[in-house]
Each structure stands twice: as C-alpha cells, then as structure tokens.
Amino acid sequence: MIRAFLLSIGQLGDRAIVRVLALSLAVTLAIFVLVGAGLYVGIDAALAWATGQRDETGLAAVATVVVGVGIAWLAFRIVAIAVIGLFADDVVAAVEARHYPAALVSARPVGLAASLRMSAGSAMRALVANIVMLPVYLLLLLTGVGTPIAFLLVNGWLLGRDLGDMAAARHLPVAALRPLAKANRVERMLLGVAVAGLLVVPVVNLFAPIIGAAMATHLFHRGKA
Numbered sequence: 001m002i003r004a005f006l007l008s009i010g011q012l013g014d015r016a017i018v019r020v021l022a023l024s025l026a027v028t029l030a031i032f033v034l035v036g037a038g039l040y041v042g043i044d045a046a047l048a049w050a051t052g053q054r055d056e057t058g059l060a061a062v063a064t065v066v067v068g069v070g071i072a073w074l075a076f077r078i079v080a081i082a083v084i085g086l087f088a089d090d091v092v093a094a095v096e097a098r099h100y101p102a103a104l105v106s107a108r109p110v111g112l113a114a115s116l117r118m119s120a121g122s123a124m125r126a127l128v129a130n131i132v133m134l135p136v137y138l139l140l141l142l143t144g145v146g147t148p149i150a151f152l153l154v155n156g157w158l159l160g161r162d163l164g165d166m167a168a169a170r171h172l173p174v175a176a177l178r179p180l181a182k183a184n185r186v187e188r189m190l191l192g193v194a195v196a197g198l199l200v201v202p203v204v205n206l207f208a209p210i211i212g213a214a215m216a217t218h219l220f221h222r223g224k225a
Contacts, residue, residue, distance in 0.1 A: 001190055001215075004222070007099065008214035012207065016094035020087045021210055027083045032072055039071070040064040077155060077199045078126040081162060084209035085119030088166035091213040100221045107170040114169065122162040129154055152196050160192025163216035171220075184223060191215055
C-alpha cells in the first residue's frame with residue numbers, strides 16, 4: 001500500500017495525469033458553480049416570497065455563500081469521485097504505460113458510456129449510504145470522535161470498491177468485478193480509508209481522487225502478479 005502511494009505521488013507530474021487533473025478540477029468547479037447559482041436563485045426567490053419584495057440587502061448572497069460552503073464540504077467527496085470516474089480510464093492507462101506496459105497491450109478501453117455508468121453508480125451509492133448513515137453521524141457527535149471514524153469507514157468502503165472497479169474494468173468483464181471485490185475486500189478497504197482521509201485535507205483533496213485511481217491500479221496489477 002505504501003509503495004503504491006509513493007509510486008502514485010511520483011507520477012503526478014506526468015502530462016497525462018496533469019491533463020486529467022485539469023479536466024476533473026474544471027468539471028468539479030463547473031458543477032459547484034451551477035449548484036451555487038441555482039442555490040442563489042432559490043434563496044432569492046424564497047426571500048422575495050417571504051418578504052413580498054426583492055432582496056436589496058445582499059442577504060441572499062450571504063446565505064448562498066454560507067449554505068454553499070456547507071454543501072461543498074459535505075458533497076465534495078461524492079462529486080470528486082464521480083468526476084474522476086469519467087477520467088479514471090486515462091489515469092489507469094497512464095500508470096500502466098509507465099509501470100505495466102505488457103498489461104497496457106491487452107487492456108480494453110472502458111469507454112465513455114461505461115465510465116458514465118460507473119461514475120453515476122459511485123455517486124448514487126455514496127449519496128444513499130451517507131444519507132442513511134446521517135442519524136448515526138449525528139448521534140456519534142456526542143462521542144467527539146465517533147463521527148469522523150464512522151465517516152471514514154463508510155466512505156472508505158465505498159471508495160475502495162469504486163476505485164478498485166475502475167482499475168480492473170480495463171482487464172476484466174463486468175461479471176468478474178464483484179467476485180474480485182470480495183476477494184480483495186480488506187485491501188480495498190485500506191485503500192478507500194486512505195483516500196477518504198486525503199479527501200478531508202485541504203489542497204491535498206484536489207489530488208486525492210487521482211492518487212486513489214493510480215494506487216488502485218498498482219494494487220490490481222500487484223495482485224495479478
């Protein structure tokens with residue numbers, strides 16, 4: 001796991017990886033800008049309805065910033081992993097080109113349609129799981145440390161599955177992904193928890209999805225070896 005992490009860090013400067021980073025950050029930013037714009041329109045309309053007049057105090061803008069920051073903090077992990085799912089094939093291909101050229105020859109590009117399905121599935125699982133766990137998170141606030149631990153475990157499990165599937169999809173049929181996930185559940189859990197931890201660190205979280213996809217690729221090929 002440590003070797004996979006170090007190799008992934010060492011490849012962040014590759015042109016292909018930089019391209020994916022730029023694209024994923026641009027898409028993520030666009031998503032949050034659109035959400036922020038929609039949020040502002042909604043809050044402004046709600047204030048106008050409640051007061052009977054247009055807001056000229058800037059309250060809608062302030063409320064949008066406050067609520068938007070909260071939403072961004074809560075949803076960044078879901079959006080970031082969903083977005084990287086669109087470009088994961090490029091990350092995996094870049095890692096294979098540098099470290100596993102023989103595997104690159106036999107790999108099958110995942111394709112946009114399959115990438116979209118995996119990305120949407122990842123986002124939906126993360127959203128549903130965290131909504132279901134929300135009462136538990138709130139209850140564990142009383143312990144002081146329970147909530148972040150539970151959050152890391154839940155999202156680590158989800159991330160490990162998603163990243164592992166992204167790396168394996170170029171080499172295995174869809175039917176083989178679930179058995180592989182069960183066989184490597186401990187390794188994937190450790191991978192997911194590590195990436196989930198990186199996602200809560202400012203600035204580092206921008207690179208975390210790509211690091212996770214690269215690590216998953218190393219772990220997959222190491223497992224095959």
